[in-house]
Amino acid sequence: MAKREENCECCDTFEVHENLLEIVNETMPEETELYDLAELFKVFGDSTRIRILFVLFEAEVCVCDLAEVLHMTQSAISHQLRILKQSKLVKSRREGKSVFYSLADDHVRTIIAQGREHIEEE
Numbered sequence: 105m106a107k108r109e110e111n112c113e114c115c116d117t118f119e120v121h122e123n124l125l126e127i128v129n130e131t132m133p134e135e136t137e138l139y140d141l142a143e144l145f146k147v148f149g150d151s152t153r154i155r156i157l158f159v160l161f162e163a164e165v166c167v168c169d170l171a172e173v174l175h176m177t178q179s180a181i182s183h184q185l186r187i188l189k190q191s192k193l194v195k196s197r198r199e200g201k202s203v204f205y206s207l208a209d210d211h212v213r214t215i216i217a218q219g220r221e222h223i224e225e226e
Contacts, residue, residue: 147191148215152176153184157207157216160194164206 147153155174159165171178185205188194195208207213
């Protein structure tokens with residue numbers, strides 16, 4: 105029998121619960137869906153992108169506005185917006201010489217709200 109690590113919260117014996125694993129295997133999404141979900145959550149792993157989303161919660165704005173409010177260059181903002189747009193979290197529209205960005209849909213607001221709720225739990 106293998107020696108357990110001191111701080112490991114492991115079972116004392118090895119026992120596979122086939123009935124539970126059957127349920128898990130029936131409900132587990134396909135690998136491609138799990139990969140896509142992990143990629144989506146990676147997008148939320150950058151505080152600049154989160155800050156951009158918080159601005160977009162309040163208003164549709166252009167890159168110039170975002171650069172000003174976040175004290176960043178337009179180039180840096182554009183780079184982050186490209187990632188957010190590729191992930192279908194934001195959308196854009198052209199008006200004259202300006203391009204305005206907004207949230208793609210209400211799911212974005214929901215995801216962030218759920219995350220905030222989770223980190224504020226005690």
